[in-house]
Amino acid sequence: MSPLAYTSIETIPRALILVVGLLGLIFSIKGRSRGVSGLMVGAFVVMLLTTVAGIVWPFVVSNLPSWGEDLSADEIRLIFLGVGIPLDVATALSWLLVAITVIKAGRPARQSGPAPYSGPAAYPMAAQPGFQAPQTGYAQPAQPQSEPPAQQPPG
Numbered sequence: 001m002s003p004l005a006y007t008s009i010e011t012i013p014r015a016l017i018l019v020v021g022l023l024g025l026i027f028s029i030k031g032r033s034r035g036v037s038g039l040m041v042g043a044f045v046v047m048l049l050t051t052v053a054g055i056v057w058p059f060v061v062s063n064l065p066s067w068g069e070d071l072s073a074d075e076i077r078l079i080f081l082g083v084g085i086p087l088d089v090a091t092a093l094s095w096l097l098v099a100i101t102v103i104k105a106g107r108p109a110r111q112s113g114p115a116p117y118s119g120p121a122a123y124p125m126a127a128q129p130g131f132q133a134p135q136t137g138y139a140q141p142a143q144p145q146s147e148p149p150a151q152q153p154p155g
Contacts, residue, residue, distance in 0.1 A: 003062040006062075007058045007059055007061075011055050014054055018048065021044055021047045021048045022048065024040075025041065025048060028040040028044055037101055037104065037105060039097075039104070040101040040102070040105060042097075043098040043100075044098065046093070046094040046097060047095065047098055049094075050087065050091040050094045051091070053090075054091060057083060057084070057087060
């Protein structure tokens with residue numbers, strides 16, 4: 001099998017990852033209107049960039065005889081390490097970033113202010129000790145009270 005055919009077969013799983021990354025990017029961009037974090041959009045962008053670089057790199061390597069004739073084995077090894085290690089680290093970090101944003105998106109956001117009104121179940125609150133709650137219902141009409149006649153001092 002030729003190196004080009006072998007490289008093409010190797011890129012099939014990465015192409016599927018690219019499709020998943022594109023779908024994730026599309027859904028995260030659409031989700032921005034519903035409050036999805038911008039971090040998730042960035043995570044999918046980083047994932048797409050590292051996946052594309054991971055697809056391109058094997059094709060560059062398969063064409064080594066045309067561009068690497070004047071290089072020694074140590075120089076070629078150095079090039080592979082200089083490209084391969086950062087590419088693998090960036091790929092791992094992009095997946096970690098996507099995982100963190102997905103986990104973070106599943107949690108409710110923390111409230112910084114007072115708790116919001118949670119409906120009728122929260123009202124009325126229990127009375128404090130030593131406090132007499134007002135009676136419920138309509139107040140009875142007050143009957144006019146006459147003042148008792150002023151008593152005359154004995155005289």
